[in-house]
Amino acid sequence: MLRDILRTTFYSIRNYIPTPIYLKLMYWRISGKALNIKNPKTYAEKLAYLKVYKTQGDLSRYVDKYRVRDYVKGKIGEKYLIPLIGVYENEEEIPWESLPSEYVLKCNHDTGSVVIKHTQDNLDREATKLHFKKALKTNLYWAGREYPYKSVVPSIICEKLLDDGSGEIKDYKILCFDGEPKYIVCDVGRFSNHRRNIYDLEWRNQGITTDHQQYDGYIEKPEKLDEMIVLAKKLSKGFIHVRVDFYFVNGKIYFGEMTFFPWAGNIWFTPDEWNYKLGELISLKEKE
Template sequence: MRIKKVCKTVLRIIYDSDYRFYITSCYGLHNRMGDREFLEKKFKAVFHRKLDLENPKTINEKLQWLKLYDRKPQYTQYVDKYLVRKYVKEMIGEEYLIPLLGVWDNAEDIEFDKLPDQFVLKCNHNSGTGMYICKNKNNMDCNKVISELKKGLKQDYYITAREWPYKNVPRKIIAEKYIVDESGYELKDYKFYCFNGRVKLVMINSDRMSDKSTKADYFDENYNHLDIKWGYENADKLPEKPEKFELMKALAEKLATNIPHVRVDFYQTPEGVYFGEMTFFDGSGFDRIEPIEWDYKLGSWINLPQKTQ
């Protein structure tokens, strides 16, 4: 059965040029290709239709357009998990920042003995790779953590989907305080999608720290549930409206000032509300949205700015 599956995949790679590009791009074989050509080819490989950059309509099309033509230098600061702290402090206040425990240029420089029993280590320029959540320092393999962080620092987060703000982020490792939400064991993500500075869509991630796969549920700005699937399955039980929903929404809109489209993430904990990150290209603009009508509806909410490139 396994041999049959491998043969089928090999034949598809040989005869399906779109699928072949998708697979080979994952292995970095097109890293020297120009951004526009790369995005056109990958979009076609994923969605099986041409990317319309002259008259984009869906949110996934407009995200590709924004990658190419809305390149404001400050966006690099906003995606930098270390430097964005300065922007957050200036715009909404330092009290919304997760306490910083340390920052280093090299993994070998981390002073583990000075860190508390629980903490989170992450690279400032990517998402996931190299991240380590320490719940008990006595169970930590320092050498393994250092090795994974070194891999994270080497990752070129820009090249795989041409999310250009990450291209020139000065790479570092940061340590933050370990936090959980009111459940005491997980940390739900509240993601506020801002269109021209206004929240119009909210996503809540759950089961992020359990053995289950991460779930996602979508709501409008008034917390009415929406029938959308976007890269994740819905939770078995709808999450309740967070107590600080209106506060987080207002904070997100402040941080999204003068930006055509950005997602601003927050956490609600017993200690208060904390800022998570700013994301300009959800799913890199390559996650399918169901039903397809929502791809167009969300796209209609983005007013594209004048080209900066």
């Protein structure tokens, strides 16, 4: 009961908490560790520094899942984009009767609002509309103080459903530093038994545990990994740090999204040395 009261109280006042204090509270709650923003050394600390001082400028167009499509098209070509079915300002604009039998609905401004429709699914349209009505009112900025999301105008996008027959396609998330890809985060079972491995560019498992346990089976190196790395290099050029996500389905690469504060910045790694190893890769140039 007390925990619920404290949680409710915290969420009622969190928008008024100064960003540095808020980030320290959130990191302590998640990891039990202090966060040094003024003299950052670890990966999480440097991401917090970038949040507070906004040294990468306006990034809203890159985190907007709709607007980023123009950037991707110009940098690497339209063929890497997931086919777009439609964009809607609100849930009432979704043209249910004209949608294909399979599709993905999601907001352009958040994470986790995804609704997947398979051919055999009997989608509850009213429940889905309520889901998106609520999602459109949220601003991801307040949850993790990821400033690029603050000014994104919310909408709903509908894309083709990617399906490789496995039930859940894998995510290949490439961590790039100053335009150079360094590591690949591979997520499996995101909607069932979420597991995560981190590899180097030669697809050697680094044995790192994050907020999700490692996958204990064998994950085959994607056939076009080298091409993904080249694409990530092009898309990340000019940014201090960004994670570029891809899918690889039926022999074809698809762009997923760009994230400037992976895991909202509230992440820790085991073994602990990786917090510093990855932190060293983030160059805060204005501090040098």
